[in-house]
Amino acid sequence: MVLKEFFKIIMLAPIISNSGHSQELTADDIIRRFNDLMTQPTVKSISRMTITTTSGNKRDFVMESYSADRGDKNLIRYISPTRVKGQTILMLNNADDIWVYFPRTNRVRKLATHAKKQKMEGSDFSYEDMGSGDTWIDEFESTRLEDEEIGDIDCYKIELRKMPESQSGYSRLVMWIDKSNFMAVRIDYYDEDEPDLHLKRLVLSEIRDIDGIPTATRMAMTDIQDNTNTIMEYSEITYGAEIPSDLFTERGMKAK
Numbered sequence: 001m002v003l004k005e006f007f008k009i010i011m012l013a014p015i016i017s018n019s020g021h022s023q024e025l026t027a028d029d030i031i032r033r034f035n036d037l038m039t040q041p042t043v044k045s046i047s048r049m050t051i052t053t054t055s056g057n058k059r060d061f062v063m064e065s066y067s068a069d070r071g072d073k074n075l076i077r078y079i080s081p082t083r084v085k086g087q088t089i090l091m092l093n094n095a096d097d098i099w100v101y102f103p104r105t106n107r108v109r110k111l112a113t114h115a116k117k118q119k120m121e122g123s124d125f126s127y128e129d130m131g132s133g134d135t136w137i138d139e140f141e142s143t144r145l146e147d148e149e150i151g152d153i154d155c156y157k158i159e160l161r162k163m164p165e166s167q168s169g170y171s172r173l174v175m176w177i178d179k180s181n182f183m184a185v186r187i188d189y190y191d192e193d194e195p196d197l198h199l200k201r202l203v204l205s206e207i208r209d210i211d212g213i214p215t216a217t218r219m220a221m222t223d224i225q226d227n228t229n230t231i232m233e234y235s236e237i238t239y240g241a242e243i244p245s246d247l248f249t250e251r252g253m254k255a256k
Contacts, residue, residue, distance in 0.1 A: 027142035030156045033182040035137050039070040042243050046236040051123050052229040071133030073248045088253040091131030101253040108250050117169030124221040124230040139166035154179045171195040181214040198224050211239050
């Protein structure tokens with residue numbers, strides 16, 4: 001999602017000890033399997049983003065997205081509505097570097113470093129959510145909690161706590177990951193300064209097999225504090241597509 005996009009599942013064989021008994025998967029084992037699903041080498045997609053405000057008003061956007069280098073490079077271009085058509089967001093280095101192109105003025109603006117924590121186009125997804133690549137692996141320490149069911153789905157429950165050097169906008173995350181395919185079905189996000197303050201919840205659903213990859217084609221992010229909601233629905237997803245490297249440049253941002 002862009003929040004980053006999705007990965008080919010590698011079926012996990014049980015780890016067998018010398019005594020012949022299977023060992024429990026560690027939190028690192030589980031989160032790496034999930035991260036592999038979410039950080040494919042290249043991904044192209046078309047999606048509709050529907051934002052519901054506190055007053056109940058809805059705003060719709062249609063976007064085309066491109067991701068390369070396992071989520072390290074992300075480009076999002078708005079297709080509609082007309083007022084934002086052609087506006088393009090480029091995120092590099094796991095969204096540490098962000099540029100926005102405004103077609104009406106033909107100008108590219110580089111956002112400040114802290115912008116990755118801000119809402120993207122007023123949605124409940126931050127730039128970090130949409131373009132953070134391997135952040136879950138590189139900037140968080142994982143702990144396995146007691147397994148838990150979400151509906152009728154048997155899940156691993158994993159807590160991720162931010163490392164001291166991390167620039168993430170979250171102190172910790174809690175994930176529920178489907179044991180059958182290692183795709184997350186729920187992620188809870190907690191405040192950067194108050195680890196007990198629950199900020200947001202992401203629910204991933206309508207899981208489809210695309211080229212052998214379990215893919216959530218619907219993602220609903222709810223802001224617990226502001227009582228707002230954003231739904232991302234994917235109409236097209238292509239894995240392994242050839243994406244020219246110059247797309248992820250200022251020139252690429254201006255391409256039509």
